[in-house]
Amino acid sequence: MGESVAEATITSWLKEVGDTIEADEAVLEIATDKVDSEVPSEVDGVLVEVLFNVDDVVQVGQTIAIIEIDGGSGAVESAPKSEHTKESAPVAEVSKTVTAAQEAVEPVASSDDRFYSPLVKNMATKEGVSQSELDAISGTGKDGRVTKNDMLGYLENRSAAPKAQPAQQAAPKQSEKPKATPVIASGDDEIIEMSRMGKLIAHHMVESVQTSAHVQSFIEADVTKIWNWRKKVKDGFMKREGENLTFTPIFMEAIAKALRDFPMMNISLQGDTIVKKKHINLGMAAALGDGNLIVPVIKDADQLNLVGMTKKVNDLANRARLNQLKPDDIQGGTYTVTNVGTFGSIMGTPIINQPQVGILALGAIRKVPAVVETPEGDFIGIRYRMFLSHSYDHRVVNGALGGQFVKAVKDYLEAWDSNREI
Numbered sequence: 001m002g003e004s005v006a007e008a009t010i011t012s013w014l015k016e017v018g019d020t021i022e023a024d025e026a027v028l029e030i031a032t033d034k035v036d037s038e039v040p041s042e043v044d045g046v047l048v049e050v051l052f053n054v055d056d057v058v059q060v061g062q063t064i065a066i067i068e069i070d071g072g073s074g075a076v077e078s079a080p081k082s083e084h085t086k087e088s089a090p091v092a093e094v095s096k097t098v099t100a101a102q103e104a105v106e107p108v109a110s111s112d113d114r115f116y117s118p119l120v121k122n123m124a125t126k127e128g129v130s131q132s133e134l135d136a137i138s139g140t141g142k143d144g145r146v147t148k149n150d151m152l153g154y155l156e157n158r159s160a161a162p163k164a165q166p167a168q169q170a171a172p173k174q175s176e177k178p179k180a181t182p183v184i185a186s187g188d189d190e191i192i193e194m195s196r197m198g199k200l201i202a203h204h205m206v207e208s209v210q211t212s213a214h215v216q217s218f219i220e221a222d223v224t225k226i227w228n229w230r231k232k233v234k235d236g237f238m239k240r241e242g243e244n245l246t247f248t249p250i251f252m253e254a255i256a257k258a259l260r261d262f263p264m265m266n267i268s269l270q271g272d273t274i275v276k277k278k279h280i281n282l283g284m285a286a287a288l289g290d291g292n293l294i295v296p297v298i299k300d301a302d303q304l305n306l307v308g309m310t311k312k313v314n315d316l317a318n319r320a321r322l323n324q325l326k327p328d329d330i331q332g333g334t335y336t337v338t339n340v341g342t343f344g345s346i347m348g349t350p351i352i353n354q355p356q357v358g359i360l361a362l363g364a365i366r367k368v369p370a371v372v373e374t375p376e377g378d379f380i381g382i383r384y385r386m387f388l389s390h391s392y393d394h395r396v397v398n399g400a401l402g403g404q405f406v407k408a409v410k411d412y413l414e415a416w417d418s419n420r421e422i
Contacts, residue, residue, distance in 0.1 A: 007059050008032045009196065015047050021067060028064070031196065037326055045069040116146055123151045129158075140271055140355070144207050149271030197292045208354045213394035216349050217403045220387050221410040223365060225418050226250055227384040233422055241307060245422075248284070248317075248339065249309040251362055254412035256280050256302040259335055262405045266334050268355040269396050283333035283353055284313065286320040287342070294320050295353060297333040306422055340389075341365060347387040357397055360406065363387035 008030040015027050026038035027047065049066040052058055116124075116134065124134050129151075137154050139146040185191060194202070230245060237245045259266045259280050268275045282301040286294055296316035298304070304312060319325050335356055340348040341364035348361040365386045372381040390406040 007057055009057050010052055010054055010064070011036065012054055013050060014038070017047055017050055019047050021045055021047055027067075030058075032327065036323060041067060043067060043069050119148060120146050120151055123148070123155075127155055129155075138211070140211070140269065144211070147271065149273060153271050195290065195292065197290075201293060204354065205351050208351050211354060212352050212357070214349075214352065214391055215394040215397075215399065215402065217390045217392070217399070217406050218347060218387055219390075219403075219406050219410050220385055221413045222370070222383050222385050223247075223413055223416075224384045225416040226413060227365065229416060229418050229420065237310075237422060241310070243310055243314055245310055246313070247365070249306060249313045250416075251409075251413070252282055252284070252298065252301060252313065252337065253304075253306055253309055254409050255335070255337055255360060256282060256304075257412050258405055258408040260302050261408050262401065264401060265358050265392070265397065265405050267357055267396065268334075269357065269393065270355075274396060277334040279332070279334065281332050281334045283336035283356075284316060285336060285338035285353075286317055288320065288323075294325065294330065295333060295336060296320055296325055296329045297331065299332065335359070337362065341386065347389045349389060350391050352391055352393055357393040358402070358405070359391050360409070361389040361391070363389065 009032075010028060011031050012029045013027070014029065015021055015025075021027060021041045021044065023042060023044050024040045027041050028039050030037060030039055045067040047065060048068045050064075051066070052062075052064050058064055120134075123129075133154075134146070137146050137150055138144075139150055141147040141150070226247070230247065230250070234245045237243065263276060266277045266280055268277065279300055280302040282298045283295040284298060286296060288294055296319075298309070298312050298316065301309065316325070316329065319329070333353065333356065336350075336353040336359040338348070338350050338359060339362045340350070341362050344364055346363045346366065348363070350359045350361045352359050363386045365384050367382060368385050369380055370383040370385060372379045372383070388406050388409060390402055392402040392405075394402075
């Protein structure tokens with residue numbers, strides 16, 4: 001499921017106990033916090049046991065079903081981690097392997113519905129960290145989970161901090177959350193249950209705001225050259241490539257170039273450690289028909305030419321709309337772009353997609369009167385312009401870097417070659 005995915009929800013079983021299954025045939029459908037997908041069988045066999053029901057949440061590494069292979073003497077898992085077991089292994093051996101995997105990766109729940117890995121729990125026990133202290137630590141891992149580095153940083157600060165006076169001990173715990181004001185619905189109001197994905201998105205947005213110090217920089221770009229160039233070449237491009245040339249791949253190309261120029265925007269923060277990413281993987285926020293959002297990722301975006309970028313953008317956008325994205329399609333993003341102009345917004349203040357440190361919102365392209373500088377003097381002309389809104393994590397990205405990066409994107413767009421061949 002990808003290194004950052006810890007659990008998935010079973011949404012439907014496509015096979016029943018006793019059904020014959022062929023290799024690569026879908027056995028069930030699952031949903032993570034970002035994408036829904038099918039889980040195929042890796043072997044031919046018969047489904048002999050289902051261990052979880054629909055809507056159950058399953059941790060990566062758990063056995064979810066048993067498939068009996070030819071001969072009836074062995075079984076394999078139909079699970080995301082099934083490649084770790086051999087088809088010829090007995091059922092008991094498979095269970096033993098999965099149990100070991102669970103002990104290594106299964107998180108441990110606390111009284112506050114937070115999850116801690118066995119390593120973190122062992123560190124807390126060894127250092128005498130109470131459950132209330134553990135719950136108060138701000139985690140930098142997936143879904144706000146506490147990592148080893150978080151624990152080391154807390155323990156270092158804890159040992160250096162002065163002992164609290166008795167009067168201070170009566171202060172409210174940091175982990176205490178203010179109670180939400182109850183909403184009273186009248187008889188005329190409609191009560192709508194949030195979808196599973198909607199709940200997860202809401203959680204991630206709040207978590208991101210609480211994790212990163214959000215700061216925004218705005219800049220306006222003149223994209224008249226790009227507008228006129230695209231209008232000139234789009235029909236020929238469609239005939240030759242069978243693809244619609246939109247503005248998105250053009251903008252993605254400029255952003256990838258700017259990230260190459262400013263690699264410290266292509267980072268993540270792990271506790272007090274900065275992880276500088278080698279690959280430029282651009283997340284492309286896409287709105288779904290049900291109002292939710294998904295972020296497919298263009299891997300190694302700086303290595304693609306404009307034709308390749310266009311094909312990749314169109315493919316991911318189409319499969320997102322059809323709910324056909326695979327888990328790998330939404331993994332590994334290092335920087336995210338969201339096109340708020342699609343809905344007419346001229347600018348926005350997007351929330352950072354954790355654990356990244358920046359996100360760029362593309363505003364609507366507007367035809368406006370603007371000052372045009374020429375050797376003969378300044379004139380008022382009709383130009384196509386748009387706002388770029390850059391949100392970044394002020395813990396590691398200062399105003400100079402955040403501003404220089406979005407200025408570089410603007411410069412690449414405005415320096416567009418009107419005679420460019422594609």
